[in-house]
Amino acid sequence: MEQTTPTIRQSEDSRSEPFENDTKSETVAESTPQPPSDAHPAPSNSPSHPPSTSAELYNMAAHTASKKKGTASAVKKTSKRSKKTGGPRAAKRAKPARSGSTGDAHESAGSELEESDHGPYCLCRGADDHRWMICCENCEDWFHGECINMNKEIGENLIEKFICPLCTNESLTTLYKKTCALGGCRKAARIAQEEKSVFCSNEHAQTWWERMVAKLPKAKGKGGVNDQLTQEEFMALLQGGLSGTDEEGLWRLVKAPFAGKESNGTNGTEKENPDQMHLSAEEKEYLENAAAARFHLAEETVLCHKMLALLEFAHKRRQAAITAGRFKEDICGYDQRLDSISARDAFEAFAKSPEGEAIFKASQLSDPLGEGDEVRGMCERKRCKIHSGWYKMLSLGLKHQIREMATQADEVGEEEKAMRQAAKDRWRRKQSEKNWVEVLDG
Template sequence: MAGSSFAAKKKKGTASAVKKTPKRPKSVRDPKQPKSARSTAGSEANSTAAEDASDEDDESDNGPYCICRGPDDHRWMICCERCEDWFHGECVHIGKDVGESLIEKFICPNCTTDNLVTIYKKTCTLGSCRKAARLTQSPPSVFCSDEHAQIWWERMLTRLPKARAKAALSDELSQEEFMALLSSDLATIDGDGSWTLRAPFSGKPSEVNGDVTEEEKEYLDRKANARFKLAEETLLCQKMITLVEMVQERRRAAISAGRIAEDICGYDHRLDSICARDAFAAFVKSPEGEVIFQASKVDDPLGEGDEVRGMCERKRCKIHSGWHKMLLLAVKHQIKEMADQAAEVGEDERILREAAEERWRRRQAERNWVEVIEE
C-alpha cells in the first residue's frame, strides 16, 4: 500500500503482502505436486488423500484470519499494525482504494482503543478526489497534484460574482477584482501556473512614489497592463486544462458504465479550440461554455443526458491519438511561456523601482547635514 507502513509486506494472492506464518506449529511435508502429476498418480493419490486433507488444514492461505476467522479466499486484505493479523477489507468496511491510498496505519477492531486507532492520510482538497494530499513533499500541498490545485482554483473563481452582478454593499471579491489582485505586486505566478499571494502591507512601505517621474509612471503602467493581460491569458489556459480534464472524466465514466471500451478514443469536439486563445475565449463566453464551467462537468451537447454523444467512438483512433496528454502538455507549455514573460516584465519594473529608490536615498542623504554656528 502506497505510503503506508505496511507497504513492504508482500501478501500472496492479494494486493497486499504475504501473511505472516501462523503461530500454530505446521507439520513438515513435501512440496505439493502439480495437478498433472497428481492426476497421473492414480491409486497413489487415493492412498494419501487423508494426509493431503490434513496438510490442507495447515496451509497458511486457509487461515484462520480476520474477525470472521475465515481463510484467505483471495479477497483484498489489510494487516493490523499491532497484532499483525490480516483482515478482509469487506469485514472491516475498508475498500481497496481507500486502504492502499489513504490509510497510514491500520488498527483492527480487536486492537482499537481510545489511544490506538487507525490513522488516515489527508485527502486531496479537490472534491471527489480520493488520493492523498502531498503534505510531506517540498513544498507541501493540500492537493494530490498541480492539476487538481488549478482545477480547485478555477472552480473557486467561477463561484465569485461578476462585477455587474455584485451587490453594492457586499465585501465579497468579484472576478474582476480577484484578477486585478493577481496581477498586482502581491501575487506571483510560478512556472507550473500555480498562484502565490502574500499578505498585503507585509513588505516595507514604499516611499519612492514621489521620486518617480511621469515618464517612469507611464512605463510602469504599461508593464502593469502587460502583466494583467498575461494573468488573464494564464487564467484562460487554466480553463483549457479544466475542460480537458472534464472531458477525460466523462470518458472514464462512460467506460465504467460499460458504454464504451478502454480502447475507444473519447475525444470531444469541444476540445477543438484548445490552444487557440481567441477561439477558446469565445467558447468560454458562449452559453454552452458558461453552462459547462458553472456545472464543472461536460455533458451531452444536446442536453439529453446521453453518456457518449459528442465523443469520438473510434477504436485506437489515429487522428486523436494521445489527445489527453498532448493537449495538457501544449497548454502547460503556453503557461510556462507566459510565466517567463511575466517574470521579464516584473524584472523591468523591479529595476526601475530600485533606481527610483536609490535616487530617493541619495536625496535623503543630501538633506542629512548639520550646520555649525560659531559663537
C-alpha cells in the first residue's frame, strides 16, 4: 500500500499539468496580442489528457486572431480601386482568396503577420512602413501620400488614374474624378451612373438646394423696391413650369421662346435644320459679305505680323552692328527696307518677292547685295531726326493696328451670330405655329 500511494499522486500531478499549462497559455494569449501560432497550448504527453480540450482552445485562439485581423476590413469600406491604394503589403494580401477552413485562415494570418516588405518604394526609396500609399498606373511603383503631397481621402475617392511625378509628361497625367458640387465634400459625383448627377448622393443634392434657398430673403424689404427673388417666389418659379434646361443642358429660370424639338416642316421628322432653311436671300447675302470682310481682316492681320517680324530683324541687325563695334549707340541704324511697312500693298509685293521670301525664310536681315557687309543699307547718321525713334514708333503703330482689326473681326462675328440666331428663332416660331403648306402629288 505504501508503494502504490506515490504512484497515484504522480498520475494525478501528471493529469493536472496539462490543465495548468492550458490555463497559463490561454491567459497569456488573452493578455498579449500574439500571433495565433504562439497561442497554441503545449502538447501533452499524458495519454489520460482529454483530446477535446486542446482542440477547443486551438479553435478559440484561431477564431480570436482571425477576428482581430479582420476588424479593419469589416469597418472600413474598400474603395473601387483598392488594389492600387493602401500599400504593396495590402495589395499582396488582397490577391490570395480566403479559405473557408479554420486551419487555412490560421496559416494565412500567420504568414501575413510574419511578412516584411522593406521596399524600396516611392520617391524617398523607403519601405512600406504602414503609411498610406498609392500605386502608379504606368510604372506600378508605390508612393507614400506624404511624399507626393496627396491626401488619403482624395487618393481613395477622387483619383481615377494615378500617374507618379516621375512618369508624368504631356501625354500621361493623373486623372481626377469630378468632385461633388456640395462645398466641403470630397467624394466623386455620380456622372458615370445611369442617372447622372453632380452630387455624390441625393442627401447632398437636397442639402445644396436647402442652402441655396436659405440664402434668399424670406420677404421683401420695407421699401418694397428690391429685384432679388424671395424664397416664396423662387419656389413658385420652380413649381410653375417656367424654368427648365436650355439647348446646352443648363438650367434656366425662363425657357427660350418656342424652345423645343425642331422638325423639317414636311413630314414631321425631328432633325437639325441647316442654315439654308433658316435664312432668307437677303440674310445669306449679308452673311457672305460679312465672311468676306472677316477674311480680308485676317489677311491684313497676317501682313501686320510679318511687318513686326521684319522690324525685329532690323532691330537685331542694328544691335549686332553695335556689338561688333561697327556702330555706336547714337547711330540711327534704320534699314531702308523698312520703308514699305506703312504701305500695305507695297509691303505685300515686297513679301512675295524673292528677296522678301529669302528674308522671312532665314528669319534675319543681311547685306542687300549679298556681300556680307554688316551695315550696308542702314542709316549711319548720329541722332537722326528723320528716323528718330523708328523702332518704338513703328512697333507701337503695328500693334495698335492689329488690335483694331481684331476688334473689327469680333464685331462682324457677333453680327453674324445674332443674325443666325434670329433666323433660327424665326424658324422655331414657324414650326410651333405649323403654318406650312404641303404639296401632294395627285
